[in-house]
Amino acid sequence: QKEVEQDPGPLSVPEGAIVSLNCTYSNSAFQYFMWYRQYSRKGPELLMYTYSSGNKEDGRFTAQVDKSSKYISLFIRDSQPSDSATYLCAMRVGFGNEKLTFGTGTRLTIIP
Amino acid sequence: EAQVTQNPRYLITVTGKKLTVTCSQNMNHEYMSWYRQDPGLGLRQIYYSMNVEVTDKGDVPEGYKVSRKEKRNFPLILESPSPNQTSLYFCASSLLYVGRLNYGYTFGSGTRLTVV
Numbered sequence: 001q002k003e004v005e006q007d008p009g010p011l012s013v014p015e016g017a018i019v020s021l022n023c024t025y026s027n028s029a030f031q032y033f034m035w036y037r038q039y040s041r042k043g044p045e046l047l048m049y050t051y052s053s054g055n056k057e058d059g060r061f062t063a064q065v066d067k068s069s070k071y072i073s074l075f076i077r078d079s080q081p082s083d084s085a086t087y088l089c090a091m092r093v094g095f096g097n098e099k100l101t102f103g104t105g106t107r108l109t110i111i112p
Numbered sequence: 113e114a115q116v117t118q119n120p121r122y123l124i125t126v127t128g129k130k131l132t133v134t135c136s137q138n139m140n141h142e143y144m145s146w147y148r149q150d151p152g153l154g155l156r157q158i159y160y161s162m163n164v165e166v167t168d169k170g171d172v173p174e175g176y177k178v179s180r181k182e183k184r185n186f187p188l189i190l191e192s193p194s195p196n197q198t199s200l201y202f203c204a205s206s207l208l209y210v211g212r213l214n215y216g217y218t219f220g221s222g223t224r225l226t227v228v
Contacts, residue, residue: 008152034216043116043202043219044155051212088155090216097143097206098162100217104154 006103019076023089023103030091035074038086079110114139118220133188133223135203142208144186148199193227
């Protein structure tokens with residue numbers, strides 16, 4: 001069993017819809033949670049970061065963490081065609097950035 | 113501009129011909145790492161380095177070598193490439209100890225390697 005599971009999609013939604021992307025994890029030691037966005041032919045870039053259970057909002061993006069269920073989500077409101085990308089969840093245990101465990105990524109397409 | 117620079121972007125080579133993919137960062141990061149990305153498997157760590165002359169294996173190190181002689185550079189070496197090393201490769205760098213800081217990895221733009 002992988003430490004981090006992520007539905008690969010692909011996921012296609014119409015412009016303006018709310019998008020929900022999810023990851024589950026098995027290692028209860030994970031404390032820090034991230035979402036990376038990867039455009040085609042580019043490297044991943046950090047989108048959201050949180051370390052506590054609950055919600056964190058940044059513009060149209062909300063990251064949600066439920067440590068009791070070992071489940072994290074990324075919500076995108078008012079989705080735009082420019083949000084079309086692959087989204088990877090990532091998580092780590094401690095203060096050091098030497099070991100991130102990534103999900104396999106969900107490919108998202110926003111249809112104009 | 114803060115960045116991680118990988119070269120080349122695309123490379124086609126033949127089985128057994130040694131090659132090096134270069135990676136350089138200009139952010140004075142201690143930590144650097146190499147990943148390969150394959151469909152359905154996601155990002156898998158090959159090797160990482162926590163500082164100059166300090167390197168360690170990741171999850172899929174077989175067939176690869178690295179060195180960290182300078183803080184800014186972290187080349188990936190394939191001494192005898194095989195077709196199963198055909199993949200998309202990413203170099204990443206970061207501060208090593210970030211605590212609760214909102215600080216992630218900076219990735220290069222990737223190197224698409226094909227071994228025939």
